[in-house]
Amino acid sequence: MRVGVLGSRGKVGAEVVQAVETADDLDLTVGVDQGDAISALVDTGTQVVVDFTHPDVVMDNLRFCIDHGIHAVVGTTGFDDDRLATLRGWLAESPGTGVLIAPNFSIGAILMMRFSTIAAPFFESVEVVELHHPTKADAPSGTARRTAEMIAAARREAGSPPIPDATSTGLDGARGADVDGIRVHGLRIRGLVAHQEVVLGGLGETLTIRHDSLDRVSFTPGVLTGIRRIGDFPGLTIGLEHLLDV
Amino acid sequence: MRVGVLGSRGKVGAEVVQAVETADDLDLTVGVDQGDAISALVDTGTQVVVDFTHPDVVMDNLRFCIDHGIHAVVGTTGFDDDRLATLRGWLAESPGTGVLIAPNFSIGAILMMRFSTIAAPFFESVEVVELHHPTKADAPSGTARRTAEMIAAARREAGSPPIPDATSTGLDGARGADVDGIRVHGLRIRGLVAHQEVVLGGLGETLTIRHDSLDRVSFTPGVLTGIRRIGDFPGLTIGLEHLLDV
Amino acid sequence: MRVGVLGSRGKVGAEVVQAVETADDLDLTVGVDQGDAISALVDTGTQVVVDFTHPDVVMDNLRFCIDHGIHAVVGTTGFDDDRLATLRGWLAESPGTGVLIAPNFSIGAILMMRFSTIAAPFFESVEVVELHHPTKADAPSGTARRTAEMIAAARREAGSPPIPDATSTGLDGARGADVDGIRVHGLRIRGLVAHQEVVLGGLGETLTIRHDSLDRVSFTPGVLTGIRRIGDFPGLTIGLEHLLDV
Amino acid sequence: MRVGVLGSRGKVGAEVVQAVETADDLDLTVGVDQGDAISALVDTGTQVVVDFTHPDVVMDNLRFCIDHGIHAVVGTTGFDDDRLATLRGWLAESPGTGVLIAPNFSIGAILMMRFSTIAAPFFESVEVVELHHPTKADAPSGTARRTAEMIAAARREAGSPPIPDATSTGLDGARGADVDGIRVHGLRIRGLVAHQEVVLGGLGETLTIRHDSLDRVSFTPGVLTGIRRIGDFPGLTIGLEHLLDV
16 A cells, blocks of 8 residues: 655654554655645555644645545644535545544544443443643543543433432542543643543442553554555545444 | 342342342342242243253253243353254244343453453554452463453454564563463452453553452343343343343 | 450451451450450450440440450540540550550551552652442542541651642543642442552652452451550550551 | 763763753753763762763772762662672772662662562562563563562561462463562563552452553652762662662
């Protein structure tokens, strides 16, 4: 499979370049960054591009790729409903071409969220604990919030009863934040990177699903999976989870 | 739903009786044990039975239930291929009746095995750690062995490469037991009950799925789930996992 | 060593009786409960008593034991400053006799608190997570609060700087309760018993100290340690930690 | 406190330079590496040096420092009994000067080993689990082996009975490696760095002490502690644990 990289000299793009070069089944065709001609993608027979660039240029990049039938795996941010509608329009005119836009390429994080959501209706109790470095500005983390929302939705749909909690006295904050009825706790500890644990419990047993992200290169296996599978998903796909068979 | 319990005065059966009585959506019709007439199941309009009895009597119990169109959730052991074939024959003549035979009713354990199997092909590394009380005779545990076999099969099917391991020097046993290429470690610690952790890792991240069984009543939620769902699974089903939508 | 048990037919007392009978180096002399004559302790040559009785009777029990030079290991509650002063007065007149009053006999819990306190000044960050069954009324748990207070005091004494935390936006409660500047988080999960984790972190590393109490018999090893060591601690001792060489 | 760094352009030395410059209470006087004059240490009024150099040059470095009454914190390897005897001789002639030689500067690792050793005699069971990246050559890790040896020695000294283990059937290696009677398990997982967990258990409870090293900069707080405290430890000290009050 012939792969090009847009934003190839950026921090993330450079990691992608290296990961593609290392993978036995992928060939790097060309890296394109500011000042380079995007037409090199066509000249080199690129089949899939990876785009970690900037909201200002990503739409032009995608227009070019879709026009030339090149699949795209996109980690760039800034897609609102208007942009997504525009992309769907372009893709309708290029049947067979696939674009994946993913806010998170960590397969571990995606599976953690997915498994927690599947398991949540089978247990009486479920809470989320996230642990990060102390320079993080928001608490709880965006991933923890999204996980709690997904869990709450799954329980609503399954008709799960409220989670039992007899707490009647104590200190403010001891039971964490309430996200759609799911308790979420955030720790800030020097030395940690990004970690999350979902604890589920029923009569006499608990199930714990924990994701530890120890290095930011953890996104590369997800990008490679996106490259390998996007060809089977024509049209617009939002979220890497849809390319995993889970 | 009207539920009867076979083996109602046994240790496990008594727990099932209590769990059924506590559940809002289930009515206990009758408990049947040695010396009681099984016909009481019919007299009381029982729709589903739970059988935790003995290999010597379970086939007679099931013959009666199937003949009368009563679904059965069975935790009794001792089913070989002959017995399963016999059951399938009886069920063929009683369309709409369902029998579930399950070696394990812990939903946490089932999900732990299932999620590990799904996740295994997405990571480079995976190992299994089980922890039990020190009076256990076998190491590794049956559940750990089965988990490793399922993981190995999933990786074979997905074409996963061998798990990396540069160990070239050390002590015998340090890397655990080898079950189909998956490393399995068993700890024996006073104070513990039955616990298992599956550790999966890829570039820069790990995913850990842990099941803690702290009390043997952990089987009851699985039995209740079996009772509630067996009606939708006519014929013979082996393993509670098939009744969970996962 | 000859050991008597006061409150021998109570739930806890009965466990102590059994533990003493099982220990090779201890002889049970007599169990005393409501309606029994306490003089049996003297008649049987009892050297140490264990008292798990009631605030209403414990002072009379201890008066008798101290008068007769019998050491006492006490798990009964209800000791205020007045009572402690009274005990000290009695003990002054019976040199060589020791009384241990302990709110917690779990050696695991005591070591967890002790190690956390020792370690806390060596790390930039420290937080406490406690996990209990959902029928618990208070959050955080008393043990978690006490742990946080001990950690805070140790850091104050060592001149540790404030714990770093850049949180500037988020949801109420996400960062837990504040106990003397230490963040404490409480989870309530069906299936759990009583668990606590102290997470400490510095540049590039973390240290986690976790105590899991899975069964209430966990107090018995601490009681046995108290019995064996109280003879070496004449006078009044409050807290089992003082009898452990840690 | 005025601090010099020997080997200041090496990988580790450069980290030390940065850590010293960042610390409010420490002043960097001079970095010395190959080709630089060591006399700069004296010219700049250096009080403490840190030496991460090479076995070939470390003895000359220390001779110079001891002669000039400069304390030394040494992470360089290659000290045998002869070298240690030589150092002791030099230090005898320079009373008040302290030299610390430490194989491990991670405070987390040191406390994990120390706490495990203290706790081990109080519990019936104890096992060690270490987890590392899959490119590690030895299993178990040196730290895990040393931890097990320290635990075994502490239990021997306390007269602890053998650890209970009823395993009578199973697979080779399932129960780990045997280090002086302590079971040690090694996992090799992509994405991990260096992690160790000591699990202790008694009746109804467990205590778990876990160290996670996520980045090699984890040695710097230990080096800074060495710098700050070596002045109070004249003579030769081997092992950072002796400078911690634990």
